[in-house]
Amino acid sequence: MYTLYIDTHSNQIVIILYQNEKVKIKKELNSNYDHSINTIPTIIEVLKEAQIEIEQLNEIVVVNGPGSFTGVRIGVTIAKTLAFTLNIPIKAISSLYIKAVSFPHEKIKIVEREKNGVFVGTFNSKNELIGEYKYLKNSEYDLITSEEEYKENVPIDYEKIIENIHTISSQNPHGVNPLYVKKIEVEK
């Protein structure tokens, strides 16, 4: 059972090949504005190193945001195309969920930083999202951090992600889309 994990939501590209729910190969690449150049070649490297063909993939897991709009679109476009053309299940998880699932906690607020602000999501002890994701400008976030418990720097535990992936339901690839959260000018 091979699962391909694709995360391009930040300035890093993370591609992981899981075999039977264990990390087999993991590539992390700092790729500031070059996700479009580097993502597919990194996937190819991972497959080559594992000596498997792309048809042997059984499942796709993609981090669909929130984060860099363009970065997320690159990962999601590749992921949904892989799932559709290979006819395999696809699961989308958020950039905040991968932090929440990485350490044991009670109800907690997870923070993901971007250029001008932060994305915030509240998770219960079972890593289920409570309410909705929110976007706060840096100035707004600075006002509230003094009062409440927000967790920002969490080392991602990639084994934990796969151990818990059975709790996430798979989707029709056509319906897998980026989670933008932050509103753009024309939406306001």
Add this chain to the structure above:
Amino acid sequence: MKDVYIFAIESSCDETSMAIVKNGKEIESFTVLTQMDTHAKFGGVVPEVASRMHTENITMVFQETIAKSSISMDRIDAIAVTYAPGLLGSLLVGVEFAKTLALVYKKPLIAVNHMIGHIYANRIDNDLKFPLLALVVSGGHTDLIKMNKDYDFQILGSTLDDAIGEAFDKVARILGLQYPGGPNVERLALQGQPTYDLPKPLNDSSYNFSFSGLKSSIINLVHNEQQRHHEIRKSDLACSFQTAAVDQLKRKVKLALKNGEYQELILAGGVSASRYLRHEMEEIAINHHIPLSVPDFKYCTDNAAMIGAAAYPLFLNHQFADFNLNAQSNLPITSK
């Protein structure tokens, strides 16, 4: 020779389009999903919205394009994609999608310049007769190009400021017309006469164009008439503008035909959908005893069929792209 099937993808602006093209000229399957209605609400294309819609629709457009054809992906010889010029975020969705298809189906990847695609729209169900003179007119381009053979582009002249399509859109806004401006100006012009006196820009011996002066004179004209509380005859003004803009194209095309030997005159780009422009170019071609080639209306606006047509000579030359292909917002037609 064995038939060549190319699967082509175009996403440079607000159309998600895919096609299967046989031997660079026969269209086996063709899908265009336009976002025009969405962008019309904003008065123009919003790049972030366009990118989002491409991502939402890309696998559905693929499914539909495959379903419409008896050609399966196994029989496809190459994947072609528009990589430049255009809206970067929109181009990226097509490029990443194309790379993924090339990876899954183990096909070579071909990177196509969007503007070369517009020129090769004339090769669909047709042949190009070299040497030819191409007038490329769109929202971003106004170029007069000589081609002696496939992928040989000599730019004789270009616009020094606005592209003609851009000028049409700006004049549409001045006249209070909705997006997309070009077709709406043309519709209004049909009901008018060229009664307004407008300048004749670049009435010289170069092959260059200029449209910003024409646009400014319309802004001034509308402003002055409003100050004097005169009514603006919008249809006449639209007609006057269209006549003056196309007149400039006509002058330069005639000049190029007079100074060179050509087997064919071709029109390319989104503005080549203009019936008035087609009609005027038809007359010039007749007077110069050469054929005029104009793409079918459905291949004038952005579409993947033309990308498949433009990819064919590259396929024959084994000019394939790597998996590190990137999109570019600007790229001259002459760059290798």
